[in-house]
Amino acid sequence: MADEVKLHGFRGSPFGCRVEIALNLKGIEYEFIQEDLNDKSADLIKYNPVHKKIPVLVHNGKPISESLVIVEYIDDAWKGVPILPRDAHEKARARFWAKFIDDKCIPAVFKALGSHGQEQAVAEAQEQLQFLENELKGNKYFGGDNINLVDISATYLAYWLGAAEEALEIKVLTKDKFPKLTEWCENFVNCQTVKDTLLPREILVAFYKKRFGKA
Template sequence: MADEVKLYGFEESPFVCRVKIAMNLKGIKYDFVVENLSNKSADLIRYNPIYKKVPVLVHNGNPISESLVILEYIDDVWREVPILPHDAYGKAQARFWAKFIYDKCSPALMKAIGSRGQKQAVAEANEQLRFLENELNVKGTVFFGGDNINLVDISATFIAFWLGAAEEASGIKLLTEDKFPKLVEWGDNYINCQAVKDSLPPRELVLSFFKKLFGKA
């Protein structure tokens, strides 16, 4: 029996995009079911009754929620083109950074932008970006995953693609080449990987989303 793989989401979501990237990397065929967040489907509520959020991956009828959980599941089931290192310590480090981006870095970036550049919020965002810049410096590789992208790169999709649109819409610039040269270079390389490029929404769509959010549309 062929695998039945459905991804519930909407195009503008960076969390949904993470899952798309992992599936494109591994060449997994899937159906994309578009959710309308102002009128959530009965399926979404049934599959993710706690959060009622996308992404939800449904594999042969089994629903999985939360983007980082889905990414690990995908790597457990489809072993080709691994997105986690093989060794336990490498895995732990990748999980640490993915969690850092989710828990700490991305919220700090959105807070700095949402606050319209309030000084303390910007300092906090810069501090978090600095940790990622340092990590790339220490590794000395193109990607957080080394020569190839891994869980950490995928987790940082927001920084590589969404952040620029949020900066443009808000007029608050955080990720500058003078402060974070490695991270800027990483972002350019990352969004030009074929599996990533094929998964990203049109930039105009993301820009328009942020313009509405910041009351500029």
């Protein structure tokens, strides 16, 4: 009997995109259920009563929520391409950097964008991004030659940030300051597994222009 896999998400969410990338890496067929974030479905509320947020993966009727928790679940539940390293120390490091991206990097970048490029906010975001620049160590991906949990965690930085920068006409992740991170962004979004999950850039740019009053 085939697994029944459903993903409650929203096209255009970088957090839902993380889960789609993981599913694609494993070659898992799934049903995508588009949620209206202003009128969430009864199923979404039932499956994620604590946060009432997307994404939620439902595997054979059992729900899992929170994007990075879901990605780890996918890695545990299905064989195929590994998403987390098998070595205990390397696995712990991957989890550390994934948490760092969520707790430090993305909030700092959000603050810089929300300030419309205010110098201090941009400097604070760049301070966090520098840690990721150093961590890449010249590798193609944070996982070395293959995409891993850290790469998936940084999906927002790879694609959404550039669209927001274009819409606001500011730069946070600059090529001169972050040559390795810029190259990583290109490698990541041009990987077919990732590319298949992404909205066209012009849609995101238009969204950010409207959101930040630039339209």
